[in-house]
Amino acid sequence: MSQSQQLHELLGEGSEINIVCHNNPDPDCLASALALGRIAAAAGIDEQQILYSGDISHQQNRAFVNLLDIDLEPFEPATLQNRQPDSLLAFVDHSIPGQNNAVPPETDVDIVIDHHPAEDIDARFVDHRAELGAAATILTEYVRTLDIDLDADLATALLFAIRSDTLDFLRGATATDYDAAGYLHESADQEMIRQLSTPSISGGTLDAISTAIDNRIINGAVLISHVGRTTERDALPQAVDYLVRLEGVQTAIVFGLVDDTIQISARSPDARVNVGNVLNETFDDVGSGGGHHDVAGGEIPLGIFADYTSDDTQLLEMVEQIITARLFAELNLSEETGE
Incomplete structure (x- = not known):
């Protein structure tokens, strides 16, 4: 049958x-x-x-x-x-x-x-x-x-x-x-x-993509950035789809604060990098992450971060430091960055 x-x-x-x-x-x-x-x-x-x-x-x-x-x-x-x-x-x-x-x-x-x-x-x-x-x-x-x-x-x-x-x-x-x-x-x-x-794009999505462009850091062929806090969750995959096209970049990861979670989106046409595994291994103990070898996403509850401070600027700085450090460690990258 x-x-x-x-x-x-x-x-x-x-x-x-x-x-x-x-x-x-x-x-x-x-x-x-x-x-x-x-x-x-x-x-x-x-x-x-x-x-x-x-x-x-x-x-x-x-x-x-x-x-x-x-x-x-x-x-x-x-x-x-x-x-x-x-x-x-x-x-x-x-x-x-x-x-x-x-x-x-x-x-x-x-x-x-x-x-x-x-x-x-x-x-x-x-x-x-x-x-x-x-x-x-x-x-x-x-x-x-x-x-x-x-x-x-x-x-x-x-x-x-x-x-x-x-x-x-x-x-x-x-x-x-x-x-x-x-x-x-x-x-x-x-x-x-x-x-x-060809759907129209919202102003919030455009702002988030612009923020991701401004905040990008590049280490070798890896780009990591964030969109800050946004109500446009789907701006993250759109931002990462744009940034992964940057010359010399083979893996791009973008995160941001959406409501009470940290949302993450990743892309990698590099056959040597499985971004689904990268996000799973990096954040499995604090949230969830996974997907295909070239397209992946993740979500982490803000939890203790939100309890620690109500200042969004300080909160974002903490999140940026921890998320970036974890990704660098998982991808075996040094702390030295380019743009």
Whole structure:
């Protein structure tokens, strides 16, 4: 029995499904959730929710939700506590309870569909393909093999997700990703793809990127910077995507204060550096970090830092010193820096 058939059979046992996105979901996660909902409906599940934690703050992600009219609900632990016996719990684009999601650890999960590096995934149905460029590629395969109705919205969501997660097929794209995109292309709304690809940028995001440019320090081929305090969480990946293009830079890491956390975003086209491992090893004892070898992120609760001082300037100085020192140590860099 194929994986798509196994999934369809499991869905046939349920009366409802809760599809949980990872924190601050991106197009790949959102499109995968939308597709799984369509597959669940075809299997006879009318009661379904797409749940998320954090924010949908990136201008592209907001446009994605609005243009495709994706129905989302904030995740509440009570939702899982009050589940019926035949209610199914699914993760898309992430895999472990309590890691990059608000689901309590040790929660039983029914369905996991993911392409991020992970170990010890435990669920009744697991499709984990770390070699693929996007989770949406896996869902496209299911839509195709199960003959799910592929309307313009679903095709557009999945195609844009694959393009987004592979940086227009420049990062981690495989023949399978290309094949999925080719299948989706004819049914997708190309004008909507264009709109999603060129969203407006907020003043707060522009300010954060500017701050990251000003605060950059370079050690060899490694650039580290921060955006200060910002309400624009998704300005960090946009800043690091910009800075990693600087001549001579092979690894870029940007952090910043967002609410009561330190958010971190990293990029590295350098095959010798696995930034997912770097962030995990550097901050595993105080927070969480991980991702792919070339794209990664992390989050650290401010905790004792916030208790120590209410002065944001002093707080940022402390955070900058400690985060930079830890990264230098993990990357075996000296304290001497360039710009």
